[in-house]
Amino acid sequence: MALEKNFDATARERSIYATWEDAGAFKAGANASREETYCVMIPPPNVNGSLHVGHAFNNTLQDILTRWHRMRGFDTLWQPGQDHAGIALQLAVENQLAKEGIKRTDLTREEFLQHAWKYKEATADTIVGQLKRLGSSCDWSRNAFTMSGAPFDTRTGHENSPNFHDAVIKVFVQMYNEGKIYRGKRLVNWDPRFETAISDLEVENSEVPGHMWHFKYPLAGGATYEYIERDEDGTELFRETRDYISIATTRPETMLGDGAVAVHPTDERYAPIIGKLCEIPVGPKEHRRLIPIITDEYPDKNFGSGAVKITGAHDFNDYQVAKRNNIPMYSLMDTRAAMRADGKPYAEEAAVAQAIANGEQEFDEAMIAAMNLVPEAYRGMDRFEARKAVVADITAEGLAVMVPAHDPRLGKAATKPLAPEEGGEAREDTLVPLVENKPIMQPFGDRSKVVIEPMLTDQWFVDTDQIVGPALDAVRNGDVKIMPESGEKVYYNWLDNIEPWCISRQLWWGHQIPVWYGAAILTDDEGQKRIDWDNPMTFCAASFEDAVAQADIYYAEFNQAYAATTNDPAIHGVAEALDRAQAQEAHAENPAQNYIWRDPDVLDTWFSSGLWPIGTLGWPEETDEYNKYFPTSDLITGQDILFFWVARMMMMQLDTVKQIPFNTVYLHGLVRDAKGKKMSKSVGNVIDPLEIIDEFGADALRFTNAAMASLGGALKLDTARIAGYRNFGTKLWNAHKFAEMNGVFEARPVYARCTNGVPPVTPNATLNKWIIGETARVREEVDAALATYRFNDAASALYAFVWGKVCDWYVELSKPLLQDDDGDSAVAKETRETMAWVLDQCLILLHPLMPFISEDLWSQTAKRDKMLVHADWPSYTTADLLDADADRELNWVISLIENIRSARAQMHVPAGLKVPMIVTEMDPAAQAAWDNNEAMIKRLARVETLEKADGFPKGTVAISAPGATFGLPLEGLIDIEEEKSRLQKSLDKLAKEIGGLKGRLNNPKFAASAPAEVVEEAQENLSARQQEADQLQAALNRLAEIG
Secondary structure (H helix, E strand, C coil): CCCCCCCCHHHHHHHHHHHHHHCCCCCCCCCCCCCCEEEEECCCCECCCCCCHHHHHHHHHHHHHHHHHHHCCCEEEEECEEECCHHHHHHHHHHHHHCCCCCHHHCCHHHHHHHHHHHHHHHHHHHHHHHHHHCCCCCHHHCEECCCCCCCCCCCCCCCCCCHHHHHHHHHHHHHHCCCEEEEEEEEEEECCCCEEECHHHEEEEEEEEEEEEEEEEEHHHCCEEEEEECCCCCEEEEEEECEEEEEECCHHHHHHCCEEEECCCCHHHHHHCCCEEECCCCCHHHCCEEEEEECCCCCCCCCCCEEEECCCCCHHHHHHHHHHCCCCCCCECCCCEECCCCCCHHHHHHHHHHHHCCCCCCCHHHHHHCCCCCCCCCCCEHHHHHHHHHHHHHHCCCECEEECCCHHHHHHCCCCCCHHHCCCCCCCCEEECEEEEEEEEEEECCCCCECEEEEEEEEEECHHHCHHHHHHHHHCCCCEEECHHHHHHHHHHHHCCCCEECEECCCCCCECCEEEEEEEEECCCCCEEEEEEEEEEEECCCHHHHHHHHHHHHHHHHHHHHHHHCCCCCCCEEEECCHHHHHHHHHHCCCCEEEEECCCEECHHHHHCCHHHHCCCCCCCCHHHHHHCCEEEEEEEHHHHHHHHHHHHHHHHHHCCCCCEEEEEEECCEECCCCCCCCCCCCCCCCHHHHHHHHCHHHHHHHHHHCCCCCCCEECCHHHHHHHHHHHHHHHHHHHHHHHCCCCCCCCCECCCCCCCCCCCCCCHHHHHHHHHHHHHHHHHHHHHHCCCHHHHHHHHHHHHHHHHHHHHHHHHHHHHCHHHHCCHHHHHHHHHHHHHHHHHHHHHCCCCHHHHHHHHHHHCCECCCHHHCCCCCCCHHHHCCHHHHHHHHHHHHHHHHHHHHHHHCCCCCCCCEEEEEEEECHHHHHHHHHHHHHHHHHHCEEEEEECCCCCCCEEEEEECCEEEEEECCCCCCHHHHHHHHHHHHHHHHHHHHHHHHHHHCHHHHHHCCHHHHHHHHHHHHHHHHHHHHHHHHHHHHHHHC
16 A cells, blocks of 8 residues: 555554553553563652643653663553542542532532542543643553552552552551651641641742832830941941831731741841840730840841741741741631630630740640630631731821831832922922832642741651651662752752651642541559540551540540449440541540541642652552562653652652662653743643644654753754654654655565664665764664663654654665665665665654554555554674675765855855856775765755866855865856855844943843843843854855955
């Protein structure tokens, strides 16, 4: 069957992928012919997600390596799967229920989870189908899911996945029992929309218009001090007697929770008042709190007033200051980020807080957490409404810092009064509150899009200090290699300074934490036992039955004492309650029964995905796959999740099974647009990979991804470049069409001759010898590049070889050989067989990057015993196949033709004009190369004659070739003076552009303030303009020499 006019990607790619799947081409071990294994774990996308450019890029690189190893006979597994996507999926389900008028809280947890699993089933195929469109050769029969085996799992979409839930629960219990997991109170990113803690990765920091209010904190008892400002030389600039300390804040509503005011130890302005008390300027006057003025290294004395209010429960920096100085951290907000409305009256709470500040009252974490220091007037308010109310109340009391209305710190709000001579009145400046209008960085939830609140909450943590050591050692001693090397430095920096890892989330969708609580049994001084519900006992177990067994042991002595006291012979079992309140109520009704209730939180998705390498292979069971493929080979992932995923997998696997999870980590950056800008829907520069595939085909996108994947390089995705690589596919297709028309594929035997790299014939023609050697050369280049993760070098080598050497030069130069004796000669037969072999090699070497078009051409050009996906990767070398004489001769010919064409183009010689040339010298090798290929050189370079001369006449362009010097006389071909003028005008225009770009780049303000991508774009433009100018100058110099 004749090849179609072109490759129809839309129609053929889906069909080809289905053929691969039906044949089981991607299953673990497919095409294995050697002992070595190769295993790569897909970074699991969200189960309800869609393919974006980052996924497409990342999966292209994984697929290239997987296909390359599979074709080389490795026992290969590319393990696919999806993450359960905690917040993202719960949000989607809640939104879906909202359309039916149902809130999550209208349902029981079990009812909601059933909805969640149903939604997961309906959406999970989306991302899988999209990855298939990209050509990802995963073993989909092993598709895994980070919640497989969890309650209500329907096993849809991950039918053969191991029980990942078992691995997660086992590791939690194991780490808890070893003292590596604990529950504690700590400041976290709190999402008020979902009422849960979230990770730093789930926070988007955006610059928004903001305000900084300046307030006076009066000194206790009306105390005063001399406030003096000096310059660097100590000269006094300003002096004022003050009875307050000035504080600037962007969040006035948090002032209610202040525990201190901090200044730098070396700030002389405040030295007289260190250790004194100042008054928080908000709340009922009679109950207003006094807090200490302390010193700490955190405040910057050159920023603002140099004094910082410390609200440890609502600011990450303040939290550290409060911890260092034992300052109480008062929580002001509830889980919806409204001002707290619980607790005792404000007057009582403020009195206790004052006693603490005075050093008259001991306190602990639980006591402070229970206190509500929000005055009644603000209780229940939304935090932003409370902000307005606090600002209004402070200003009304005269405790805002006042400045003239034209103070420049007011920004656009500043208004300068007119002088009398300008029509104004002679009067004193009007004073207004100092409120700076300035941009601030605001944290938003990446899913909820609401402002994140730092909150001091009870959470579960991994004590990372106990598990980080082996993860650091594994990289330092070379067991795991991180590429590029800059990634290692980031890895060390983060792990050397790692904080405890918050692993709990206040959600319903996820692995529910395997901890139950029950009333604690306390013994008083008289030996009497009593129940304590406020500080319950913890039972960590893999199942409720195991928790009951622990509780039975714990309560046994108490049950015996109860039976002896009440003469109640009843058996005291353990029952489950929904929560503490229900357990307490049930126990009051039935004291003979003990009740336990489960922790309602779920585990952070990073905890489960941290176990991805072992969980997907069946651990904790000793499966064949686990024993064969673990540790895995490569991890291909983005730099942005080095902390959140790579480091966690390292820590978790090494702690759990005492082995590294993978040998090599390849880190890549974010995929940006053609100008290097981050893709954003608001900017309108988002590129949808599925639209790209629909328009250009998956192969074009894949080759583009490979071509821009330089180690540590910028990833700029340009649709023009994708279109260019689609043309590359067309070029390959057309070369096969040419071969087909010349009988190359007729009567070919079953393909079986590339395993050891043996060409079908031993060629006699120099051209055929040359192309076989070039094929061996590119095979070595591609293998060397892929072995060192230089995907761009592999793509570049293949592009240059397939387009330049094969489709251009070999196809063109083969025409007279193929037509020799009407195609019946020995050289014609030899050329057909050589071309068939070379084109096969092109398909094999291109297959990992462009699998669809290569497989289609493979199947249509000969009868094969294997699909291309399982074709044997060649192992021939240049030592085996390169003919040095042929290589030298043909590369001499090609070089000469290219140099002649370049000179013609540079001098604007008409393209179709045949020109006379001169040669002054040729050594024997050059002469032989000319003699053997004269007709071809003249035809392709448009040369009419070649004359031998002792020197060049005036107006001749010199053209070099190894061992020879040629000249192109320009007299009569072009107007030299006119050409000089044209070149000079172009150079002058470029000089202006270059001067402007250099001026921008040499301007310190531009370098300091412009976004990095703008600076980079300017540098690239300068480089391109300079290169263009250099070429024009070279041409002008040539004309100057000959003119």
